[in-house]
Amino acid sequence: MTSAEADAILKTAADNYTATCYSGDRKMPVMRAVSTVARRALLTPDCGCLPQVIAVRGISFSPRQVVASDASFHSVSFSETDHPKVLITGGLGQLGVGLAKMLRKRFGKNNVILSDIRKPASHVFCSGPFIYSDILDYKNLREIVVNNRITWLVHYSALLSAVGEANVPLAREVNITGFHNILDIAVEHGLRLFVPSTIGAFGATSPRNPTPDLCVQRPRTIYGVSKVHAELMGEYYHHKYGLDFRCLRYPGIISADSQPGGGTTDYAVQIFHDAVKTGRFECNLKPDTRLPMMYIEDCLRATLEVMEAPADTLAMRTYNISAMSFTPEELACEVQKQLPDLQVTYNIDPVRQAIADSWPMNFDDSNARRDWGWKHEYDLPELVQTMLGSLGSDSRVAHTS
Ligand SMILES: NC(=O)C1=CN([C@@H]2O[C@H](COP(=O)(O)OP(=O)(O)OC[C@H]3O[C@@H](n4cnc5c(N)ncnc54)[C@H](O)[C@@H]3O)[C@@H](O)[C@H]2O)C=CC1
Numbered sequence: 001m002t003s004a005e006a007d008a009i010l011k012t013a014a015d016n017y018t019a020t021c022y023s024g025d026r027k028m029p030v031m032r033a034v035s036t037v038a039r040r041a042l043l044t045p046d047c048g049c050l051p052q053v054i055a056v057r058g059i060s061f062s063p064r065q066v067v068a069s070d071a072s073f074h075s076v077s078f079s080e081t082d083h084p085k086v087l088i089t090g091g092l093g094q095l096g097v098g099l100a101k102m103l104r105k106r107f108g109k110n111n112v113i114l115s116d117i118r119k120p121a122s123h124v125f126c127s128g129p130f131i132y133s134d135i136l137d138y139k140n141l142r143e144i145v146v147n148n149r150i151t152w153l154v155h156y157s158a159l160l161s162a163v164g165e166a167n168v169p170l171a172r173e174v175n176i177t178g179f180h181n182i183l184d185i186a187v188e189h190g191l192r193l194f195v196p197s198t199i200g201a202f203g204a205t206s207p208r209n210p211t212p213d214l215c216v217q218r219p220r221t222i223y224g225v226s227k228v229h230a231e232l233m234g235e236y237y238h239h240k241y242g243l244d245f246r247c248l249r250y251p252g253i254i255s256a257d258s259q260p261g262g263g264t265t266d267y268a269v270q271i272f273h274d275a276v277k278t279g280r281f282e283c284n285l286k287p288d289t290r291l292p293m294m295y296i297e298d299c300l301r302a303t304l305e306v307m308e309a310p311a312d313t314l315a316m317r318t319y320n321i322s323a324m325s326f327t328p329e330e331l332a333c334e335v336q337k338q339l340p341d342l343q344v345t346y347n348i349d350p351v352r353q354a355i356a357d358s359w360p361m362n363f364d365d366s367n368a369r370r371d372w373g374w375k376h377e378y379d380l381p382e383l384v385q386t387m388l389g390s391l392g393s394d395s396r397v398a399h400t401s
């Protein structure tokens with residue numbers, strides 16, 4: 001069999017498979033045919049190019065009855081192109097738009113699709129592909145992945161720590177049930193899956209200063225519980241089905257042009273906006289509450305770096321990443337070096353304070369630094385300078401009236 005003939009057979013089989021999936025038939029007779037055809041092609045001696053791009057794993061079943069070797073079959077599409085085709089879920093939150101911008105620079109505008117259940121601002125809508133996607137709708141997710149030949153999935157949809165505590169049933173639905181859909185889609189279609197975890201995946205019984213990658217994880221928020229669940233399920237699917245799962249535990253992320261979505265670390269973003277707009281800031285955490293934090297550029301670069309890291313450099317599938325660690329008092333002092341008239345008062349939110357008191361104070365990310373070369377660029381002084389610079393020195397209000 002020539003490689004062109006093999007390609008034609010594989011394409012027909014793939015088209016049939018897509019058609020079967022659309023019909024909602026999960027008995028998957030065509031899947032088995034695809035598997036057989038792929039294996040036949042592999043075993044045919046003059047089909048020299050195919051064995052490099054199709055890795056046949058042992059047959060096993062995911063909960064949605066998908067043959068693991070067929071997941072490898074779908075990953076052919078990635079090998080055919082120079083660039084991955086990326087889908088970002090929950091892309092209109094604090095992090096997704098910035099990630100899309102960075103990935104589009106690297107992989108091309110049309111190779112990165114932002115998705116969310118919210119309506120995008122017009123500048124976001126015009127900046128590249130956007131699509132509606134509710135992660136609770138499994139068939140819709142599958143349709144998007146198939147129609148767009150997605151190869152990388154960045155799963156950002158979530159309810160964060162404070163909003164999660166305010167609506168536990170919804171947080172459970174989005175962060176756990178939604179994540180199950182994401183896992184199954186990723187296994188079925190051989191996707192590389194990135195899921196962020198968080199400092200919130202640790203709890204009061206974890207070592208807090210510093211917090212290593214591997215230690216007791218008993219968080220007392222639905223957000224933290226759902227993230228530990230995601231870490232464990234992702235790693236389990238990696239071992240059981242060969243899922244290419246990659247996970248970073250982010251610290252609190254600080255950004256100038258996107259608002260945080262209802263977390264415990266939000267104060268560290270709000271202080272900059274209030275300092276510039278009004279010269280006053282009311283902090284909802286105690287002045288000595290120390291938490292790990294990171295500037296968004298470092299966070300997004302870490303995400304790309306771990307996604308591009310050769311699999312054999314990843315001794316683990318879930319890594320802490322760290323940059324700096326500070327208290328509200330220390331942050332306020334650094335901002336006051338540039339805006340000396342900034343007034344900071346404290347009005348403690350007991351829910352957020354209790355959460356923060358159970359989270360790491362310093363994060364040990366030595367494994368990420370050793371395995372795939374993680375290195376942060378922004379410490380506290382650079383963070384403050386960059387944030388105030390981005391928010392515009394002209395509009396700064398350094399008055400106290
Ligand atoms: N921002 C931060 O400081 C940190 C974020 N992370 C993680 O990074 C990820 C992204 O974080 P952010 O952008 O800050 O979150 P965010 O709260 O700003 O955005 C989450 C997005 O998920 C969307 N969403 C909610 N329900 C959905 C559904 N059913 N289907 C599809 N989308 C849905 C929301 O519309 C929202 O745009 C999250 O998983 C979060 O846990 C982790 C640690 C720190």
Ligand SMILES: CC(=O)[C@H](N)C(=O)O
Binds near residue numbers: 161250266
């Ligand atoms: C650190 C996080 O995961 C998030 N910013 C939150 O505070 O909930």
